[in-house]
């Protein structure tokens with residue numbers, strides 16, 4: 014077990030921002046959280062709520078690994094401060110399966126081997142779920158274009174497109 | 185019995201990966217975790233004159249700031265810092281060790297705080313006073329300092345003379361810039377303090393036992409026991425072969441505070457880790473008018489650091505592919521004030537074969553021969569370097585099946601002759617080659633009386649599919665349904681395995697599992713013989729097999745006993761066997777994988793925008809354990825090859841000795857819209873000589889030659905030859 018380490022009290026400390034109370038619903042569960050205004054939604058999910066399925070790949074909105082659904086829309090949670098989402102409905106990769114049954118997109122990712130290391134996968138899947146809800150992508154080219162905010166360094170792209178096409182057929 | 189080997193089984197870890205349950209190094213949470221943030225050097229060379237941490241320490245929530253002057257004890261000898269795959273020559277970098285600055289981005293301090301945001305903020309307040317020294321970071325400017333490193337490939341004949349006398353000649357210089365692995369997972373470690381001098385380290389690595397050994401040496405004085413765990417790795421491509429500095433820093437933090445600590449590097453900080461070295465490749469090919477080769481001259485000049493000598497085989501690959509009586513290979517290094525270069529997917533081959541296969545394409549143009557035909561005329565059935573036959577080499581079939589699937593025979597050889605509306609269309613091809621390596625690996629099987637088995641090994645699965653193929657092999661060898669097999673990997677306390685790299689893990693782990701499964705079978709047979717009136721009384725190990733949950737005579741399937749009965753007779757709930765598998769040393773044959781890659785590009789004639797619209801990769805790599813996961817590996821490698829050809833380049837600002845595009849937006853990598861149709865073909869290549877199961881591995885072969893096929897297609901489309909990677913539209917329009 015970890016022990017707390019005491020530190021000599023500091024003269025003239027530089028304060029850090031005070032925590033603010035917010036209410037969010039995460040994967041259907043109403044949650045009250047005290048977070049500092051500089052805490053991103055990504056870090057709040059991972060470090061405070063132990064929802065580590067959502068990944069950090071850049072922290073700069075460049076890779077899509079941190080994609081989650083906020084009020085049904087896909088966003089990069091690393092570019093979103095948690096306090097901005099007070100009152101929001103948030104769905105992460107952990108919240109997609111219902112009663113042990115995988116979401117069609119999750120199942121399609123397994124069927125088509127749409128990942129290797131799996132690190133970009135939660136972001137890809139949330140992004141794909143958001144994409145389906147948008148209803149804009151019809152062709153493979155449109156899927157490619159609208160999934161291009163999610164980098165997969167393992168290069169599973171053709172399988173990701175195939176998986177999304179399968180899920181589209183089902184939903 | 186092969187019910188699973190060779191089938192496209194879905195990944196057994198797939199569910200964990202699509203639900204977010206799979207935990208990576210930065211996902212192991214604990215109450216009261218301390219978070220670290222790194223302060224990195226902003227100069228490439230010099231000394232720390234003074235480092236002022238007082239402002240950082242004033243920040244509420246900061247617990248400590250470690251520097252070279254204030255940190256727990258570390259070993260003081262080079263040997264402690266040499267990990268299993270460190271270059272032989274040189275003195276490894278020691279994180280936070282002293283005041284010397286060896287490269288830009290080097291960690292100079294570690295801020296430890298109650299949370300990540302506070303640590304990151306406080307890190308910005310650390311003031312470093314430098315004693316800057318003159319530095320060099322520009323390969324081209326330092327060519328006069330290049331020195332030769334010895335390589336095993338011997339010269340043949342007199343390549344200079346044969347080149348000068350050749351009827352047709354092609355000579356050119358090719359360039360591959362510095363490339364970064366950029367796995368999607370940030371390098372991270374979480375160190376849990378278990379008490380009593382024991383630390384559990386969750387690390388992003390391709391080799392838990394490598395990290396375990398490394399940390400044990402560095403902290404021999406202060407830590408009794410390290411356990412290193414890495415059940416899931418978010419990509420690595422070579423970046424995780426050597427232990428990276430964050431793991432040392434995290435341990436230092438844990439020791440300094442006696443608390444559990446997590447450190448996640450930023451993407452920018454990862455550009456101070458290893459990389460594929462920028463390499464200049466000079467090719468001079470001499471040919472006879474009939475399209476056979478008279479001379480191959482290949483010289484490579486690559487980057488290493490000032491403190492370690494990293495180099496791989498760039499130049500020797502032609503000897504495996506093409507007959508030529510005269511060859512000369514030279515490998516040189518230039519030392520720069522940068523971190524040590526490292527293995528990145530198909531190290532040496534990705535770069536060297538890019539140049540070789542581009543040069544072959546140019547030679548085909550000079551000879552006015554179809555590029556595929558030229559490869560066939562130069563085809564070698566022997567490894568020319570060692571003058572050895574191959575255990576198998578189905579490259580001919582790769583050429584043929586790839587060409588058929590692609591439609592190569594429809595190619596109009598004239599550049600700029602094929603069009604699709606406003607686009608110029610180009611078709612190019614190239615050859616790929618890699619080694620079929622195998623290493624000692626141990627595995628443990630625990631078989632329970634209810635017909636379940638747990639298979640374990642310290643090997644990693646970095647996305648390659650190790651979990652799945654281990655389960656497939658175990659299921660077949662134990663005669664159990666794959667659902668009854670559970671697999672545990674990547675824990676340093678598990679049976680021995682080397683780092684996962686070089687494409688050796690599939691063959692090595694499979695044979696380890698197969699061989700310990702034979703021990704299980706033999707043990708069950710012993711139990712069977714002890715039963716009175718046993719139907720298997722006279723059988724030897726080789727006479728029986730495990731199938732359908734039973735031990736069965738191979739000759740007479742009627743003679744059988746179920747595993748559960750046998751274990752009950754023996755009074756056993758479980759049976760445990762562990763074994764180290766080694767491979768016979770056989771130097772009578774060359775062992776290689778091969779591929780043929782065909783690529784189509786479409787180039788907007790006005791703008792020069794290049795799209796890779798189709799790639800066919802035909803691979804010969806022995807027995808494919810799982811065409812689904814292996815297919816993904818090759819497909820992903822092709823995507824890596826597209827990046828190499830068209831996108832990837834770390835751009836240095838030599839005025840600061842620093843990389844300008846140290847992020848994943850400006851260091852371009854292929855995104856979904858860049859990737860179109862990729863077809864992977866596995867050519868049948870039975871091989872009972874390479875190893876008993878005929879496995880060669882596919883982790884690297886898929887990327888080798890891809891950049892050349894694309895570059896050759898771009899030439900065919902446009903008539904313009906760009907030899908400097910990446911091929912961007914400015915170079916095309918220049």
Ligand code: FES
Pocket residue numbers: 068069070071072073074075076077078079080089090091092
């Ligand atoms: S971590 Fe948010 S986009 Fe990369």
Ligand code: FES
Pocket residue numbers: 127128129130131132133134164165166167168169368418419647
């Ligand atoms: S599966 Fe590894 S980055 Fe996408």
